[in-house]
Amino acid sequence: QVQLLQSGAEVERPGASVKVSCKASAYTFIDYYIHWVRQAPGQGLEWMGWINPKSGDTKYAQRFQGRVTMTRDTSISTVYIDLSSLTSDDTAIYHCVRGVTVGGFGCFDLWGQGTLVTVSS
Amino acid sequence: DIQMTQSPSSLSASVGDRVTITCRASQSVSRYLNWYQQKSGEAPKLLIYAASSLQSGVPSRFSGSGSGPDFTLTISNLQPEDFATYYCQQSYSFPRTFGQGTKLDFK
Secondary structure, three states: OOEEEEOOOEEEOOOOOEEEEEEEEOOOHHHOEEEEEEEOOOOOEEEEEEEOOOOOOEEEOHHHOOOEEEEEEHHHOEEEEEEOOOOHHHOEEEEEEEEEEEOOEEEEEEEOOOEEEEEOO | OOOEEEEOOEEEEOOOOOEEEEEEEOOOOOOOEEEEEEOOOOOOEEEEEOOOEEOOOOOOOEEEEEEOOEEEEEEOOOOHHHOOEEEEEEOOOOOOEEOOOEEEEEO
């Protein structure tokens, strides 16, 4: 079954870092970019950046520059997001998302189940 | 960044109704516009891409139209499983941005 399976919920202190994993199954891992999108409780969707699993190249949203790192391990078809200097504003569900291009138009066609990250003292 | 504005923010309707949700971009995004459905406690699901193309497996009662800055999502003959929150998203440029969402609930 084609899916993205994420790691479990995390609780972190303010100022700490968190690392969330996302394992791809049943498709060719290096053929599709992976994006990260987060959703604060009761709020909308916020794009954080992408990683090219083939090359490891990344692009981050400006507001997360310097605080986010996306990496991958092709041997286990897994991507990671590491977010540092956490504050309560980072409390959210973090989704990994597969990006596809159809006829030149990009969209997100496969979503991970989400990982709740709670930042609390 | 391109700002996406949806209206209305919430909408009440009944089974069998036809509803329309609009999305406006702060600048032209051509047809680089996608629609997603999110049910409570679930991840979003792609409904429409490239403004009007139906994603595989999505019922034909969902349709999208528009280009430039203005787009619509129409749901005909509402079914009970359609009550959810809907988001538009532009894929014209980075950063990718989403509308604030439209919550569709029972009248």
